[in-house]
Amino acid sequence: MEGNERKKVILSGIQPSGAFTLGNYVGAIRNWAKLQDEYDCLYMVADMHAITVKQEPAKLRRNTLDAYALLLACGIDAKESVLFIQSHVPAHARLNWLLACSTQYGELSRMTQFKDKSAKHPDDVNAGLFTYPVLMAADILAYNADLVPVGADQTQHLELARNIAQRFNHRYGDLFNLPDGYIAPKGAKIMSLADPTKKMSKSDENQNGVVYILDDKDTIMRKFRRAVTDSEACVRFAEGKDGINNLMTIYSVVTGKTNEEIEREFDGRGYGDLKTAVGEAVADHLAPLREEFSRIAADKAFLSENYVEGARRAAAIADRVTAKAYKKAGFVDPRG
Numbered sequence: 001m002e003g004n005e006r007k008k009v010i011l012s013g014i015q016p017s018g019a020f021t022l023g024n025y026v027g028a029i030r031n032w033a034k035l036q037d038e039y040d041c042l043y044m045v046a047d048m049h050a051i052t053v054k055q056e057p058a059k060l061r062r063n064t065l066d067a068y069a070l071l072l073a074c075g076i077d078a079k080e081s082v083l084f085i086q087s088h089v090p091a092h093a094r095l096n097w098l099l100a101c102s103t104q105y106g107e108l109s110r111m112t113q114f115k116d117k118s119a120k121h122p123d124d125v126n127a128g129l130f131t132y133p134v135l136m137a138a139d140i141l142a143y144n145a146d147l148v149p150v151g152a153d154q155t156q157h158l159e160l161a162r163n164i165a166q167r168f169n170h171r172y173g174d175l176f177n178l179p180d181g182y183i184a185p186k187g188a189k190i191m192s193l194a195d196p197t198k199k200m201s202k203s204d205e206n207q208n209g210v211v212y213i214l215d216d217k218d219t220i221m222r223k224f225r226r227a228v229t230d231s232e233a234c235v236r237f238a239e240g241k242d243g244i245n246n247l248m249t250i251y252s253v254v255t256g257k258t259n260e261e262i263e264r265e266f267d268g269r270g271y272g273d274l275k276t277a278v279g280e281a282v283a284d285h286l287a288p289l290r291e292e293f294s295r296i297a298a299d300k301a302f303l304s305e306n307y308v309e310g311a312r313r314a315a316a317i318a319d320r321v322t323a324k325a326y327k328k329a330g331f332v333d334p335r336g
């Protein structure tokens, strides 16, 4: 990261709230791996975000380490990129406070994710759930990131991060870049196989619609075979064909085929053939990741070596930016 010419900086994160879905993979992680050559990338396991909904501590710890191992298995190179665990870098929480004081109650109340999650967990509408997007802004701004590769569901949070950065700069003088989203042209919103009008999400009650990247082949095939389609019986990408569009998108992403090629391949064939082909392509694509994951996750020493070094490299940047922000806000320099 110390080259002369400043490469663009990328930051993104994922919550360790259970196994990653095919949506997480297609919409985010797959792209993270690809961006590593061209950009200075920082990727993190967002464990602090995860506790905005109740977590069992032992499970959170295991999920966090598994998430870290899974990112390595998905091709994130901890030498090339900075791969770290959010709670290991105190600057995120420090900057969060400063930014919270530049964020309006009204802005946070408009966040659709907050509305969805508080409706889902009416017994635990905690302040952290409400201020979650401020912490996300701190994650991004602590590194002065230029680009944030995320799925389509994060665009509202990103827009807020830009507004917070802008307001801070206006109030205290220029410090933060205004980060742009990097939303992949294909697969930014993978839908549930059971209800293709809904985003594929780990918290979905109907788990038949959710494919996990650690699912075995039989499970993957079963879920795809049951995928909801339509009654037209023609494989084509078109408005109103949510189920088929979703299957074609997934197939296209894992095989590299275009929609036209897929339409030609399945010309005159039924949906059953398409479902089997997509299931197989996904299972084949994910098989090496699964193997790699079991190897890496078992090696605790290797994992800790990497996350300790990742936190050190991340903190070197985030501490510097946060110190500047504190100074601009008028806090006395703690070094005297």
Ligand code: TYM
Residues within 6 Å of the ligand: 011, 012, 013, 014, 015, 016, 023, 024, 025, 026, 027, 028, 029, 046, 049, 135, 136, 139, 140, 148, 149, 150, 151, 152, 153, 154, 187, 188, 189, 190, 191, 199, 200, 201
């Ligand atoms: P999270 O953990 O919910 O999801 C991680 C990434 O996966 C994407 N994603 C999807 N993409 C396509 N189709 C889907 N069905 C699908 N489901 C999830 C998400 O858009 C996301 O990119 N707040 C973030 C984590 C975070 C973060 C950050 C991201 C914390 N700090 C700073 C960027 C920058 C979240 O909850 O993602």
